[in-house]
Structure formats: C-alpha cells, structure tokens
Amino acid sequence: xxxxxxxxxxxxxxxxxxxxxxxxxxxxxxxxxxxxxxxxxxxxxxxxxxxxxxxxxxxxxxxxxxxxxxxxxxxxxxxxxxxxxxxxxxxxxxxxxxxxxxxxxxxxxxxxxxxxxxxxxxxxxxxxxxxxxxxxxxxxxxxxxxxxxxxxxxxxxxxxxxxxxxxxxxxxxxxxxxxxxxxxxxxxxxxxxxxx
Numbered sequence: 471x472x473x474x475x476x477x478x479x480x481x482x483x484x485x486x487x488x489x490x491x492x493x494x495x496x497x498x499x500x501x502x503x504x505x506x507x508x509x510x511x512x513x514x515x516x517x518x519x520x521x522x523x524x525x526x527x528x529x530x531x532x533x534x535x536x537x538x539x540x541x542x543x544x545x546x547x548x549x550x551x552x553x554x555x556x557x558x559x560x561x562x563x564x565x566x567x568x569x570x571x572x573x574x575x576x577x578x579x580x581x582x583x584x585x586x587x588x589x590x591x592x593x594x595x596x597x598x599x600x601x602x603x604x605x606x607x608x609x610x611x612x613x614x615x616x617x618x619x620x621x622x623x624x625x626x627x628x629x630x631x632x633x634x635x636x637x638x639x640x641x642x643x644x645x646x647x648x649x650x651x652x653x654x655x656x657x658x659x660x661x662x663x664x665x666x
Contacts, residue, residue, distance in 0.1 A: 475519070477514045479614040483557055486628045490579045498626035499581050505594025507542075510601045521609055529663070530656060534608060537652025538600045541645050545596040548644075557631055559586030580631035583653040589639035592633045598623035601641040603649030608656065 503509050514534075522530045561576045600619035605613035624638035 479634050482635045486580050487631055495581045498629045501622050502626040505598040507597050533652045533656035534604045539650045541600050541648040549588050554590035556585050556589040578631040585632050590637045591636040592627050595624040595638040596645050597640035599645035607653035
C-alpha cells in the first residue's frame, strides 16, 4: 500500500513538475513566498488587528499563534525524523518509469535554490495552510478564500521541484487538524468568558 502511494506520488510530481513555462516559474516563485513565516505573519497581524475586537485580541492571538507554532514544531520534528529525500535528491539516485523521463532518468525542473533532503512534510505548505485556517476558522466569511492561496503555495512547492505532492498534502492536513483544535479552543474559552 505504501509503495503504491509513493509510486502515485512520484508520478504526480513528474506530471506537475514537467509542465513548466517561464511565466509560471515567475508566478509560482512569487506565490511560494506566502508560505514564508516572515511574509505571512505581518499580513495576518494587519488583517486580524483590523477585524478582531480589541477586548478579544489577546485571547485570539494566544490560540492562533499557539496553533501555528505548534503545527510548525510538529512539522519540523516529523521532517527531521523522516528525512525523506526531496525530488532532486530522489531522482538523482532512482530510475524513473515516468513518460517525462529520458533514458530512465527524470530531470527535475527546479525554480530557486536546489534542495535535496528533508522533504516530508512541506514547511511552506504548512505555514500557508495555518495562515488560511486562522483567517477561515477564526474570522469566517470571505476569508475562506484564503485556502485558494494556500493551495497555490502547496502546488508551487511541487511545481518548483522542491517537494512531492504527498509532502504538501501531509503539511496541509497537519495544519488543518491543529488549527481546527485551536479555533475550537478559542471559541470555547470565549464563551466561558462571556458567561461570567
């Protein structure tokens, strides 16, 4: 079962990664920055400071930031434990049967820094989905559209040749689970405080 999942993962990676154009290289290089904590944190602070009532802000901040930090720590611990090779490292040592391969080897299209190790799960995808969860789970409404950007960040990591699809999917699932608990904790605590 695991070998089948990995085979599908590798094939899907090749399908996404081999369809590249200069325009999309630039587009996804820009989009991928939304998975960088130094970029997304000021954006989240600006939006939430404008929307969340001041009396609830520190409670919101504790749960939202706590959830994001916890998800990031778990993500990093899994990444360090699993030590999955990135596509560039994997395809340099494995023969590919993918149609995009030439003479049995797949040449990874890399946009940006060529990375070879610590692939699973994706840190950028985890950060992007945590940020989307903060906006969607805590604020609701149109902020659910943030998941479109989070998906594009996750897709960009595969397109750019630095992660397999499974890396991005696992990071997204982790973010969704942790941030759902954080949002529940925030609402539960808020209701308790309002009853006092």
